[in-house]
Amino acid sequence: MTNNKQIEKLSSAWQGLIPKPVSLEKMDGCFCINQETKIVIASAEEEILKIGQYLANLLKPATGFPLEITKSTNYVAQNIISLSIKHDPSLKEEGYELVISTESINLSANKGHGLFNGIQTLRQLLPITIESNVKQDGPWELDALIVKDYPRFSWRGAMIDVARSFFTVEEVKRFIDLFALHKINRLHLHLSDDQGWRIEIKSWPELTSHGGKCAVEGGSSGYYTQDQYKEIVRYAHERFMLVIPEIDVPGHTNAALSSYAELNSDGIAPPYFRGMKVGFSTLDTDKDITYEFLTDVFTEIASITPGPYLHVGGDEALSTTEEEYSHFLSRLETIIASLGKTMIGWGEVGHYENLNSSAIIQLWQSPAKKDHEFALKHGIKTIMSPAHKIYVDMKYDESTHVGQDWAGYVSVETAY
Structure with missing residues (x-):
């Protein structure tokens, strides 16, 4: 043996x-x-x-x-x-x-x-x-x-960022097949960001009619109808893969803010954003319409997502004060709970002291000691996604021509 x-x-x-x-x-x-x-x-x-x-x-x-x-x-x-x-x-x-x-x-x-x-x-x-x-x-x-x-980890996920650059349904299915080949059992879809909005919300149609037409410079625009999203969910389910939809808020929201002026603090819709800068956008955490918007968005997504999780992002909200962020997260937690779903957020949600212990923190920063210690202290489950270890879009080494390097070099051996 x-x-x-x-x-x-x-x-x-x-x-x-x-x-x-x-x-x-x-x-x-x-x-x-x-x-x-x-x-x-x-x-x-x-x-x-x-x-x-x-x-x-x-x-x-x-x-x-x-x-x-x-x-x-x-x-x-x-x-x-x-x-x-x-x-x-x-x-x-x-x-x-x-x-x-x-x-x-x-x-x-x-x-x-x-x-x-x-x-x-x-x-x-x-x-x-x-x-x-x-x-x-x-x-x-x-x-x-x-x-x-048999698996060592119950949660074995892979994320596709379809927000910055869009992937068609057939391309996502190809990814699902390749993920399944390596026994991945969670598909995390990053459906919104500053550069684009990728999921149809029928009560807020301009999110896709306007926000779906943008992408990062050189990327592809587009969006999924709810029927197309349901087809992705079905295809993944047949391969024993659970879809985790992410709507990133309160930051990373320029595509939404550009689609609806009333979501902005000054009531003025910003232009499209095609760059890679982060931290400049935020929903207005004091406006009632913000929470009406969030309720509508997550309600529609929850209705077509059979899995128990909704990912709310929460990362790099650099234009949101700590007080505003805490108030926002408190309201958002209530919305997600009312839908019978478990909230997942990136590591920064761990900065919110009153975070419900049923939430899940996805740690991505390196180091993430503060976020990890908070999770341990409050008995909160974590998903480990350290950028310097498993972000597969990082370059392998200094000789690699394609890829990012903001998290350092990530060799195949390191990622594995």
Whole structure:
């Protein structure tokens, strides 16, 4: 039996597994997927049948094989890929066991999510050409082995900033598929910022008709209708990924302020902003219309977001005084709670002493000692997103031509 360190000594076929599994045992021989291979669903659950269809849809284009799906609990383990539910407490909810022998592939888990994660491991073990949408030459061989795996962290998220530069629905779906391949289970959509507003709010239509037409210099503008957003949520859900929508307030709000003059303290709508400066914009924390706006926005988003979380941003509110920020956050907490959702905010929300213990703080700054200590003191859950470790848009080193460097250089090794 191997552990994580010993896996490094194995051949490159296993070194490519991301993340590394809890354990991996190498056996003799290999299994070859061929024209006659079948997928057997050893469960009566409809969800497991859908996962089997997902596997077939992944493998069919590149292999060209029919990969017939059958439901049976009494089968001969010969030239099959079986999916089954077991009751192994050590695997937890998202874990799985993958056994590849010379005669069959057997994937088992406690829940459908575990089976889905096991399929991602199977996907990584196959030749890279399995990802092609057109038929490729085989053989489609997998070395015989036993993999047992379960996640170390329950929250494994990735954020897409669609606010500064817009991504189409199809592009987001491509990201979702790639995130799923690496067993990510949270999709954080940054839907608003100074440079653009990306989600339709029917009660405030100019947010998209006006605010959706801007982007950072060189970026793409656009927005999602509520139906398009629901399609993203559905697509992510089918891949066991929860969507976390973020509307960043009270700062990072120029697109909203430019769309509605009445949200500004002076009643004058500012022009579009296409730069990268931060901290210059803020909602008026004393105006009643600000909280009417926030109630409408979060109510509409909550109604099309089945998950329990709403992200309110709260970062880099440099044009909002501490007193204004505390007053604003108190009002905002009440709005989010009234919608039956849990509030998530960036590290700066931890500066609000009366923050409800049910909230979640997403730590991003380096260092974030003050925010972390506040969270620990008040028993508040945290999401660790340190910029100097896992912001993947940072340059790898000084020789990297593309990327940012404000958080320092972040190598692949460091991020992993």
